[in-house]
Amino acid sequence: xxxxxxxxxxxxxxxxxxxxxxxxxxxxxxxxxxxxxxxxxxxxxxxxxxxxxxxxxxxxxxxxxxxxxxxxxxxxxxxxxxxxxxxxxxxxxxxxxxxx
Numbered sequence: 001x002x003x004x005x006x007x008x009x010x011x012x013x014x015x016x017x018x019x020x021x022x023x024x025x026x027x028x029x030x031x032x033x034x035x036x037x038x039x040x041x042x043x044x045x046x047x048x049x050x051x052x053x054x055x056x057x058x059x060x061x062x063x064x065x066x067x068x069x070x071x072x073x074x075x076x077x078x079x080x081x082x083x084x085x086x087x088x089x090x091x092x093x094x095x096x097x098x099x100x
Contacts, residue, residue: 003049003056005042011091019087029068029092040064064093 011033023030045059068089069079083089 003042003046003059005046006058008041008058008060009094011094015087015091015095019091022087027088028071029088032067033092061093061095068092 019030020026026034040060040063042058042060045063048059049056065079065083068074068082069076072078072082074082083093083095
């Protein structure tokens with residue numbers, strides 16, 4: 001796997017709208033994202049990747065998922081399912097769409 005650093009995309013407007021409708025007072029993940037933004041960037045991980053190979057998933061997003069995994073004491077599979085199934089977690093990791 002190789003790394004092609006990219007700018008971190010903003011959270012899609014529709015995802016934000018649905019998350020705010022579902023959680024009008026917010027929740028832990030929405031507050032973390034609002035207050036801290038994305039605290040990892042692809043460039044932080046560049047030295048860990050070879051120069052050639054298939055493009056990897058964005059490491060900043062994987063780091064955000066690891067934070068969520070730690071906060072909730074989730075297994076790898078549980079963390080994957082949690083991001084797929086919960087809109088506020090999709091916002092936290094800047095995934096688009098309201099469905100997995």
